[in-house]
Amino acid sequence: MMSKHILIAEDDTVQREIIGDILEQYNYTVARAAGGEEALESLRRTAFDLLLTDMKMPGMDGLELLRRAKSLRPDLDVVVMTAHATIKTAVTAIREGATDYLEKPFDKDELLLVIQRALEKGTLRRENRQLRELVSHATALGNMVGESPVMREVFTRTSRAAQVNSTVLILGESGTGKELIARHLHFAGPRKKKPFLVVNCAAIPDNLVESELFGHEKGAFTGADTTRAGKFEAADGGTVFLDEIGDMHLGSQAKLLRVLQDGVVERVGSNKPQKVDVRVIVATNRDLKKRVEEGAFREDLYFRLEVLSIELPPLRDRMEDLPLLVSHFRDKLGKKLGIVPPTVGPDIIDAFRRYRWPGNVRELEHTLEQIFILSDGGEVRMEDLPAKLRSPQPDPGGIALPAGGLVLEDLEQELIRQALDRSGGRIKEAAELLGLTYKTLQYRLKKHEIDRNG
Ligand SMILES: Nc1ncnc2c1ncn2[C@@H]1O[C@H](COP(=O)(O)OP(=O)(O)OP(=O)(O)O)[C@@H](O)[C@H]1O
Numbered sequence: 500m501m502s503k504h505i506l507i508a509e510d511d512t513v514q515r516e517i518i519g520d521i522l523e524q525y526n527y528t529v530a531r532a533a534g535g536e537e538a539l540e541s542l543r544r545t546a547f548d549l550l551l552t553d554m555k556m557p558g559m560d561g562l563e564l565l566r567r568a569k570s571l572r573p574d575l576d577v578v579v580m581t582a583h584a585t586i587k588t589a590v591t592a593i594r595e596g597a598t599d600y601l602e603k604p605f606d607k608d609e610l611l612l613v614i615q616r617a618l619e620k621g622t623l624r625r626e627n628r629q630l631r632e633l634v635s636h637a638t639a640l641g642n643m644v645g646e647s648p649v650m651r652e653v654f655t656r657t658s659r660a661a662q663v664n665s666t667v668l669i670l671g672e673s674g675t676g677k678e679l680i681a682r683h684l685h686f687a688g689p690r691k692k693k694p695f696l697v698v699n700c701a702a703i704p705d706n707l708v709e710s711e712l713f714g715h716e717k718g719a720f721t722g723a724d725t726t727r728a729g730k731f732e733a734a735d736g737g738t739v740f741l742d743e744i745g746d747m748h749l750g751s752q753a754k755l756l757r758v759l760q761d762g763v764v765e766r767v768g769s770n771k772p773q774k775v776d777v778r779v780i781v782a783t784n785r786d787l788k789k790r791v792e793e794g795a796f797r798e799d800l801y802f803r804l805e806v807l808s809i810e811l812p813p814l815r816d817r818m819e820d821l822p823l824l825v826s827h828f829r830d831k832l833g834k835k836l837g838i839v840p841p842t843v844g845p846d847i848i849d850a851f852r853r854y855r856w857p858g859n860v861r862e863l864e865h866t867l868e869q870i871f872i873l874s875d876g877g878e879v880r881m882e883d884l885p886a887k888l889r890s891p892q893p894d895p896g897g898i899a900l901p902a903g904g905l906v907l908e909d910l911e912q913e914l915i916r917q918a919l920d921r922s923g924g925r926i927k928e929a930a931e932l933l934g935l936t937y938k939t940l941q942y943r944l945k946k947h948e949i950d951r952n953g
């Protein structure tokens with residue numbers, strides 16, 4: 500245990516020295532101040548565990564010092580010393596946040612007992628608070644907000660997971676905040692001062708993934724003219740975030756498993772295993788279990804990853820987060836765009852609620868940005884909303900027919916528009932919804948002159 504740090508504020512030099520000497524004999528680290536101002540100065544510079552202050556001092560008295568000290572360091576334990584005649588002030592002091600008081604004159608044993616008890620109380624209080632914070636299901640985590648029970652649970656799990664070294668698997672649809680969670684795991688944990696490196700497995704050609712992750716020796720393959728360290732070596736002491744892990748090919752998966760199990764990497768073209776100290780966080784928007792069944796993902800790796808997983812629910816399953824998210828993005832976008840964003844009333848939130856948000860929170864943010872840019876201040880009106888939010892949404896089971904006449908051509912266009920709306924403008928997803936190939940849909944978009952962003 501580190502010795503506790505105590506500040507004594509006492510104008511009487513003799514008393515100050517005696518008390519200081521006693522506490523030092525009992526292994527406390529002591530600093531001494533002759534008055535309130537001097538004590539405050541020390542409190543600003545040094546983190547003390549406890550302030551022991553006399554009540555009656557010229558200039559700033561003990562009560563004033565107590566108030567200012569508590570506003571400076573709410574966690575600080577304060578013990579006040581007071582003569583019998585002013586015991587009333589002791590009561591006031593306790594009300595103002597003092598942990599305990601000592602009645603003058605006191606002897607050595609009393610002094611030590613009260614100090615020890617106050618320090619214990621403080622430790623307990625801090626521990627309790629930390630525990631409460633952990634389980635309090637906060638409504639914010641780093642840059643993320645959410646007040647639905649599922650998101651509060653996600654925040655709690657993430658806060659806990661940030662403190663340990665285990666590999667974490669983050670699951671969730673596109674735009675649900677997987678990368679934000681990964682960043683929080685790193686930047687709220689003990690590795691925060693070391694690198695956080697991101698590798699998007701879907702964006703790198705299969706044959707280059709291994710060299711990117713593990714490095715390569717000169718001449719290991721055509722084009723490898725120099726020896727290069729991989730991301731794992733470069734992130735030593737920190738975190739590697741493997742995004743879109745569901746798209747990693749089987750060969751690389753085997754090597755990754757080895758890193759997770761033995762903590763060693765081997766550069767491509769070398770057979771010298773190298774120890775690395777890296778925390779691994781992975782994410783995917785794919786159904787990994789299904790990938791395992793399809794033989795596209797190693798089962799042993801899946802079991803290894805799934806031990807600690809954090810699943811982000813799609814926005815449509817937690818619409819109660821909408822008001823908080825909207826207010827969060829109003830602030831964020833206001834700063835980004837340099838405007839006072841228009842207010843978003845309940846009718847607009849209701850329209851948001853009726854939409855399915857295939858692109859989740861990211862889509863919400865982009866949609867709000869679009870609305871804020873186009874609106875002319877004041878309040879967002881229904882007619883400011885993009886088409887996808889104004890027309891009632893088809894329920895997921897069937898597709899609503901357009902009102903009015905049914906010309907086959909119109910119907911087709913309408914269906915394509917609705918599919919694009921639901922996919923947030925992504926052609927690939929829209930094609931899947933329609934049961935068309937990517938190419939066919941592209942062709943039809945051209946034919947009907949549909950802009951994929953509605
Ligand atoms: N709970 C949230 N609170 C505030 N902003 C959020 C939240 N979730 C997501 N966002 C916003 O959405 C953006 C997208 O999040 P992020 O990049 O983490 O998604 P993702 O799950 O990694 O998506 P993809 O699978 O497409 O990579 C973030 O940059 C952030 O602006």
Ligand SMILES: [Mg+2]
Binds near residue numbers: 677678742
């Ligand atoms: Mg991402």
